[in-house]
Amino acid sequence: MLLLLVAMLVMPAAAQAKWLEASSAHFVIYANDTEEELRQFSDQLERYHSGMAFLLNAGKEPPSPSNRVTIFVVKNEREVRKLARDNSGFVYAFYKPRAGASIAVTPRVNTGTGRLDFSMIALLHEYTHHFLYSIAQFPWPLWFMEGSAEFFASAQFSRDGTVMLGMPARHRAAELFYVPDVTARDLLDPESYEKKKNRRGYDAYYGKSWLLYHYLSLEKSRSGQLKKYLSLLQSGKRSVDAAQEAFGDLDVLERYVAQYMKRPRLSYIHLSPAVIQASPVALRELSDGEAAIMPIRIRSQLGVTEEEAGQIFTESKAIAARYPGDAAVLTALAEAAHDAGDDDAAIRAADAALAIDPRQVNAYVQKGLSLFRKAEKAEDAESAYRAARAPFLALNKLENDHPLPLVYYYLAFVGQGVTPTDTAVQALQRAVELAPFDLGLRQQLAFQQIRDKHYDAAVVTLGPVAYNPHGGSGSAFARRVIDRLTSGENLEDFDPSSLEEDSPADEGAEGAPEE
Template sequence: MIYGDNDSTALRTYAEKLERFDQAVRFVRGLPEFVPAPVNRLTIYQVKDLDAVQTLYGGGGVGGFYIARASGSIAFVPRDAGAQYRTDLTPDVIFFHEYAHHLMYQRLNAAYPPWLVEGFAEFFSTATVESDGSVAIGKPALHRAELLTGNYTPLPAQVMLAPRRGKMQPLQFAQMYGRGWLLLHYLTFNPRRHGQLDRYIAGIQSGTPAIEAARTAFGSLSKLDNELDSYMRSTHFDYVVVPAAKLHSTAIEVTPLRPGVAAMMPVIMQSKRGVDKKSAPRVAEQARRVAAGFGNDPEVQRALAEAEHDAHNEQAAILAADRSIALDPKLGDAMLTKARSMMRLAAGVGTASARPPAVIDWKPIRAQILMANRLDPDDPEPLMLYSSTFRKAGEPATPSANQGLIYAFETAPQDMGLRWRAAGALLAMGKDAEARVALVPIAYNPHGSDTRDKAFDVLDKLQRGDRPGAMALLAGNLSTPTKGDHKTKEKHDDGGDDD
């Protein structure tokens, strides 16, 4: 799904470009085409320019960003990036970078180190859809030229391939994007290096320390550095062209938004991005103004319910959710918002009459969640929320709640917060090996340093046979959110977390 405020012809062209890119990447990687479940489909918000992206992000230095969530992954990209020179970020580079993240995380069944996560996105970000319908993949990442060829000390492989990003300086983390692209490109197109990347990933996945896996797969890291420095000075970089005959056209439907939804779109985007204590009341007020004129639009009322809940106006959120459900009984999102507000009201969150979990009647709350689950049994979000009610109640999760949580994780492996919770459930069920598989991608995630370091700590305890310690760490941090943000950096990055 792509939302944009430009004309239908431009949106159609944009969508066709994405479809061709998607097919070309799958062809190059040898992946079968498949129709993703609704939860694994990406929603793209194409906003006006970089300023609009950065306003939504909440800071500068960002060209676009991607958030992997069980409730539905989203990306924000600009229509105009202000590119003037060959080394500037273009809208296509940003767009393809973020979509490449989605393709990688859509089937996240292996440990991808930070350099590879970003190098993968950079490798595919330079794709071009040619006039004959073919797609070229693997062209040079000219937008990374400054940090690759400028007056900077190259990022050593010893540092880039280390397991923990915390060992990098902020400038080195910014360099990782370009150096990661360079290494992936080199491993892809140098015949003498074929197969080494697969061996490296397999080594990490099997539990081999990252540096040891790198040395086993790549050999001497100092020699690899020298080869990369030489490769960087190349005057020609190979790339592959996927012929148009290998791709096919896809039916694309462009539909104008209903007036109410169009008016509510700024609120919807901000809510999807996420709000804080400062912005939530402002967004809720904006939502009320819009919703006042569209009382019969279920999606407008759903968006109002979410905004009111984010601002801790629980009674107003429930009323808006009820209006939304009455207008469209299949709006599961509205049901879940209502359930969340019911939980806060029952617990007296934010009031002087806070109630302990043990005296809360959880039956109506769980019944509300199960209504959403019955609408779509494959939707991971109701399963996640249902499982969380047992944790909030201080009760052991039922076997069905644990099984539901694990199924949610299998359905939406891209959500790092869900992975964390699933790892706790797996460990509690005695499935240590499966818990480790769930945790490793969190430990190697480029973003979210707190949760990443905690995942390493849990893995260390499991390695030493300290199951109680591992379970205590998981249980003590089950509420830790991991938004899974990824952002296309423009030039320097301050090394801060995206969460």
């Protein structure tokens, strides 16, 4: 017993979890974890991005720092669902795409085995959407978006740096075997699927989309057909017509896909470390103040109700009183104050944060947002909006490709009721180029293009909004606008808001939680 006690005393202390930041080219991760686990998690995400970029020959240029995806790692799936305001029980991770502020929330994932749990698969699925929206040249159909996301997210990582993509989607096996009612024709002909889907509840749409994408991507006898299908879609053909021309008889295709599913082994893509150019990961331990304010920061950035905003502001002030010299805490306080409607307090907190650390990006944003809101009621609108733009101009000097200074340069004209200059519209266009995944921003640009009578450009801009897999009423509204723009009717006095049924706000653009 004495020897055992002595051995325990001289053993090195186990690695302790602590709040850490992992920063890399495409991700910023905050987690209460060990350095080893967080570094491995971040490395796997970077290798995943590199693998997709290699296969799709795109996405190789790193985004501006603020256009990286920020990932918050929380305690468990229950906490994820609470933050997502989800009652279904099926949300394992979610993602909110926004210009300069895209975030994802996931529970702690097990990175040790290389085989992924469902939370990691859900996170990779959503990041695939983010990646594909960033490189899309035209709106891809729903089955393709979901099938490709499932294909890439079914990944495996080896300790030597190897990445396997297109592994069997075991998490979709049950629905493919027990709900085999979605056919290849249903996927490729949206009208066929729409006629059926209201007659049932859960179906195998995701699983069958994965299977069809896997088959068309890796079955040698179908080589080149998927590329041809996408080319036909880009030329303007309907999905079902493009599919029949590229794949042949769709009922025959269904038989082959069904046979493919029964194969004892399926091919996958093996990417060696030689082709994976993963970004290095830098770890930083958060200050005591940053760690204390982190739960509030997460809730604020996800969006709060009026009641929640007041409560969070009160909590933020208490933490800021304990850490008055912490710039990150003061920045979080500025955001909480803005959300609670206290613009003067937000400006004071932002100024205090920037006096300590002029690199606090979100402090510039929160100060600018509060000044813009004050400008709406100012008697001297021109001067007020000039002052409101100042924090965004300072942010532009700090980070030239941050999209928000470009957006608010444009909005300063709109807020004053002044026709935006060509330069302002070009700034908005550049913001969309920098953040193509922000579908609300796309809608804003499309409406400006309609006002400028650039109808063909508006159709292209609205395409990803209209066919967003999780777009809800926002996508339906965008489709109505596109239908009107392409109807051949007189568009001289066309106002898109006349087609509203509900709010046109896009769930995907505002970042409604997505599984």
